[in-house]
Amino acid sequence: MRESTIMKIHYGTALGAVVLVAVHVLFRVTMMNYEDSLAYENVLANYKFLPYAIMLELILVLISVHGFNGLRVILLELKQGRTYEKAVTYGCIAAMAGLIAYGSRTILITSMGIT
Amino acid sequence: MSKTAIAEEQSSTEVSSSKIVTLRIAKFNPEHDSGQQYVDFKVPYERWTTVLDAILDVKKHLDHSVAVRYSCRQASCGSCGMKINGRPKLACFTKISELNSDVVTVEPMSNYPIVRDLVVEMDKMFANHKKMQPYVIREDSEITTPTKEFNQTPEQLEEYIQFANCIKCGLCNSACPTMAMDSSFLGPQALGQAYRYVADNRDKGKNSRLKIIDDSHGIWRCHFAGSCSQVCPKGVDPAMGIQLLRGYLLGFRK
Amino acid sequence: MKRNENREGIKGMANPGRYGIERFAYWLMRLTGLGLLAFFVGHIYETSKILNGKTAWENMLASTSTTEGHVFLTLVIGMCVYHTANGIRLMLGHSGYGVGKPARPDYPYTPASQNNMHKLCIYASIGLAALAMMYGISVLFGE
Numbered sequence: 001m002r003e004s005t006i007m008k009i010h011y012g013t014a015l016g017a018v019v020l021v022a023v024h025v026l027f028r029v030t031m032m033n034y035e036d037s038l039a040y041e042n043v044l045a046n047y048k049f050l051p052y053a054i055m056l057e058l059i060l061v062l063i064s065v066h067g068f069n070g071l072r073v074i075l076l077e078l079k080q081g082r083t084y085e086k087a088v089t090y091g092c093i094a095a096m097a098g099l100i101a102y103g104s105r106t107i108l109i110t111s112m113g114i115t
Numbered sequence: 116m117s118k119t120a121i122a123e124e125q126s127s128t129e130v131s132s133s134k135i136v137t138l139r140i141a142k143f144n145p146e147h148d149s150g151q152q153y154v155d156f157k158v159p160y161e162r163w164t165t166v167l168d169a170i171l172d173v174k175k176h177l178d179h180s181v182a183v184r185y186s187c188r189q190a191s192c193g194s195c196g197m198k199i200n201g202r203p204k205l206a207c208f209t210k211i212s213e214l215n216s217d218v219v220t221v222e223p224m225s226n227y228p229i230v231r232d233l234v235v236e237m238d239k240m241f242a243n244h245k246k247m248q249p250y251v252i253r254e255d256s257e258i259t260t261p262t263k264e265f266n267q268t269p270e271q272l273e274e275y276i277q278f279a280n281c282i283k284c285g286l287c288n289s290a291c292p293t294m295a296m297d298s299s300f301l302g303p304q305a306l307g308q309a310y311r312y313v314a315d316n317r318d319k320g321k322n323s324r325l326k327i328i329d330d331s332h333g334i335w336r337c338h339f340a341g342s343c344s345q346v347c348p349k350g351v352d353p354a355m356g357i358q359l360l361r362g363y364l365l366g367f368r369k
Numbered sequence: 370m371k372r373n374e375n376r377e378g379i380k381g382m383a384n385p386g387r388y389g390i391e392r393f394a395y396w397l398m399r400l401t402g403l404g405l406l407a408f409f410v411g412h413i414y415e416t417s418k419i420l421n422g423k424t425a426w427e428n429m430l431a432s433t434s435t436t437e438g439h440v441f442l443t444l445v446i447g448m449c450v451y452h453t454a455n456g457i458r459l460m461l462g463h464s465g466y467g468v469g470k471p472a473r474p475d476y477p478y479t480p481a482s483q484n485n486m487h488k489l490c491i492y493a494s495i496g497l498a499a500l501a502m503m504y505g506i507s508v509l510f511g512e
Contacts, residue, residue: 004329004364011460018453034508038430040423047419060413067406074399076331077297078379085331099413106417202387225377235375277471290388292395295381298374314471339462340395341483342388350474355482362465 006069013066020059027052047110060103068096133159136211138169140181141222142232151229153220154178160211166219167195167206170233182232190348193284197233198222203286203346224289240285243305246327249312252320265317278311278356280349287343287353299332303343306334307353310360325363334361391483394491398455401448408445439509446505447498454494458487 027046028037036042046052072092076085138158143151156173167185174181183206185195190208199209200220211219227235253265287303288294294302309328313321328334337357344354362368377384385396418429432438462468462482469481 002329003331003333003335007335008365011463014456014460018457021449029508035434038434040419040426043419043426063409067402067409070402071406073336074403077293077300077336077382080297080299080332099410102417103413106413106420110419223375225375225381227375229375273473274471277474280474292382292392295377296379298376338395338398339391339459340388341391341480341487344480344482345388345391347480348478350478350480352469352474352480352482354480355468355471358462358468358482359465359471361463365464367464 010066010069013062013069017059017062017066020055020062023055024059044110047107048113050111053107053111057104057107060107061100064096064099064103068092068099133161136160136169136216137218138166138173139218139220140170140173140178140232141220142181143223143229144231145229151222155218162210162212164211165207166197166199166204166209166211166214166221169211169219170206170221180232182230182234184234191282193282196224196284196286196289198224198289203289205284205286205348208348224285226289226291226294227285235285237283237285240283240288240302240304243301244283244308246301247305247309247312248320248324248327249308251312251315251318252323253317254319267316271316274316275311275314278307278314278351278353281308281311281351281353282349284348286346286348287351290342290346292340292342293336293338297332297336300336301328301330301333303337303353303357306337306360307343307351307356309334310356313360313363314356321363328360329364334364389483390488390491394455394494397451397495398459401452404448405445405452408448442509443502443505447502450501451494451498454497455491458490458494462487 028034031037032042047056069092072088075088075092135157138156139153140156141151142148142154156177158169158172160169165188167183167188170181170183171185174183183195183197185207186192187194188207190205193205195206196203197206198204198221199206200214200216203224206221221233223229223233223235227237227240230236251265281304283304285304287307291300291303293300306328309324312318313324334357337354339354339358341354344352347353359368383396383399385393415429415433418425467484467486469484472481
């Protein structure tokens with residue numbers, strides 16, 4: 001993939017994440033008292049509300065992509081070499097996929113009510 | 116024969132009194148030194164004395180072995196780039212009196228291999244510059260076109276003339292935080308010159324240059340820290356050129 | 370003999386001084402980015418505790434809703450707001466907005482890209498982060 005395409009994705013995920021994370025945070029502070037919003041039943045209700053669950057999934061994907069691409073950029077600048085650069089790129093992709101898989105498992109199982 | 120006194124000069128200009136500054140020079144000869152050593156020299160200076168003047172004073176009177184690159188002494192050749200009190204500057208363009216310091220530390224520019232003392236190897240910078248195809252690319256030539264010359268309005272000239280002022284001193288590469296770690300990064304000098312040719316209306320090689328810089332160690336490793344533009348002695352502002360160049364790759368400019 | 374590349378290394382990259390507020394903004398952007406990534410990984414792990422039932426969730430809340438936890442969360446709020454605001458400034462700069470127009474340079478050769486608008490945006494990002502942290506403190510510690 002060309003670096004310009006990767007950077008367009010980096011900028012796009014940033015903009016998307018800003019909007020969705022703002023909504024996610026506002027959900028916690030505006031709907032009810034912050035402490036109450038973290039209660040088990042209220043969090044469960046959030047996950048069971050499908051649009052919110054989809055939003056969480058989107059945040060997970062957007063921030064994982066943006067964050068691990070940023071880490072990849074920093075690591076590529078630290079050291080150079082074919083083997084190292086391949087290892088960093090594939091490592092970051094693997095970490096990104098792993099985190100998305102782990103987070104998606106939580107969202108999917110909780111929103112389907114199998115806890 | 117009676118001795119006549121030399122007439123005193125009548126001048127309204129305030130005569131500057133000579134002061135002393137400690138010039139701390141980083142010395143390193145890779146042939147027999149294991150590491151850099153700082154040697155202090157007490158040098159007299161006037162209001163107009165430059166750092167280069169001070170270094171040459173040391174070379175003349177105190178230590179002939181100090182290695183330093185210099186040529187024009189007027190900030191047009193770019194030879195005397197070095198770190199002065201931690202910041203890359205041209206030695207001929209920096210006055211001791213401006214530094215407001217009793218100790219002036221001079222070191223070789225960072226991010227370039229040291230040849231000896233204050234002299235660094237510039238090969239990598241020139242190689243990166245060459246990669247940018249630093250010449251007008253066109254299939255036809257001024258000899259074959261019916262107009263005999265490639266027309267350019269004063270407005271079209273203003274689009275890139277700033278970047279043509281680059282004297283290849285290398286200070287920008289020395290200040291760049293990405294160059295501090297990434298040995299494959301093209302650097303602000305090369306990227307600034309890529310924009311100089313892309314922005315030139317006579318040039319038709321935009322696509323080939325954009326292909327070269329669209330790399331994991333190309334233009335995308337610039338993060339707009341702006342240090343290159345802060346240290347440029349000729350006002351080239353490579354940071355501006357790089358951001359404008361990015362516009363072509365992001366689709367904002369055609 | 371192995372040539373000494375004389376690169377500043379991480380010390381040079383991570384040094385926020387010497388070159389003005391823009392270099393400091395770059396350094397802070399890197400720091401907040403890494404901090405937010407670390408927080409995000411931890412956040413995904415801690416929120417997965419909901420799968421283990423009410424007791425596990427409440428145990429997780431008890432261990433994170435401490436004074437130290439709230440201080441850490443306040444820092445995260447600040448990092449997030451700074452990274453977002455400065456990121457927007459950078460995206461605009463990368464697109465060529467606010468970096469000035471090419472012009473024939475004249476002494477003292479002040480770079481047009483290092484203009485007051487960008488400096489103001491950097492200070493505004495830091496200010497917004499501070500305000501967000503103050504709001505966060507009022508929510509987290511105010512109950």
